Amino acid sequence: MSNFLQLVDRPIAFQRSFVRLGVGITGALLLSQIVYWQNRMEGNWFYKTQTDLEEETGLTRYEQEGARKKLVSCGVLEEAKRGIPAKLYFRVNQERLEELLLGENQHAGMGKTNKQGCGISANSDAENQHAGMGKTNKQGCGISANSDAENQHAGMGKTNEQSCGNSASIHTVDYQETTQKINTENKYLGASAEADTPKVKSSTDYSPAFEEAWQAYPKRSGGNNKLSAFKAWNARIKQGVKPETMLEGVKRYAAFMASEGKIGTSFVKQAATFFGPDKHFDEP
Structure with missing residues (x-):
């Protein structure tokens, strides 16, 4: 070289x-x-x-x-x-x-x-890389x-x-x-890290407290995965956090984002992050 x-x-x-x-x-x-x-x-x-x-x-x-x-x-x-x-x-x-x-x-x-x-x-991208092999690569995830x-x-x-x-x-x-x-x-x-939380099969499996918090959570663009948020919510419950504490945090956050005019934008945190290990719901 x-x-x-x-x-x-x-x-x-x-x-x-x-x-x-x-x-x-x-x-x-x-x-x-x-x-x-x-x-x-x-x-x-x-x-x-x-x-x-x-x-x-x-x-x-x-x-x-x-x-x-x-x-x-x-x-x-x-x-x-x-x-x-x-x-x-x-x-x-x-x-x-x-x-x-x-x-x-x-x-x-x-x-x-x-x-x-x-x-x-x-x-x-791997599709058709090896022409003539006669087999199809199976994919998952x-x-x-x-x-x-x-x-x-x-x-x-x-x-x-x-x-x-x-x-x-x-x-x-x-x-x-x-x-x-x-x-x-x-x-x-x-x-x-929270993969051991229960898998939710339908909306009826969500707890009433979480549903109330989810309805109060500010909307965002780009999607907001409800299942991931529920996993994070359950993980905090297991750590001893009260549902009322997280619900009050959601209401404060929604009011703040509304005052900033950012509801419906990508600046709104993913709910899974909000209920995550950093405990954004505790922020004033």
């Missing part, structure tokens, strides 16, 4: 499976970089400027804004302005991301139909049979597999910062 090629050898980690979210290449690239930084912030909110992200990903201001809008609407990216002057902080909604990538349909009709969410394509992260460099590192029944795997690659080389451990896309 020439010295020039070694000089320009600065790979950006790109999780190929993020394209299935329907956010395009720019959205998948930006989300890959945000996931990279959140892992290094131990899942906490982190601050990045538009200039920082452009330096790291090559995405222009307008490309970033378009990608962010899609990711927020999809529910996998959360944004918050903090401080004076205000700075934009980011965090990935892990529950929503797992829900879209792994798919709830793994529990119903895995081998029959592919359910789509947030623009996830039912078609696979709505994930492609070949959902590899982009292999930009041979020998970058071994990949780990996350099995989902008989479905294909999602691979991860070693990440590298744009300023210096950092080898990181590959991690599985884990199952939700």
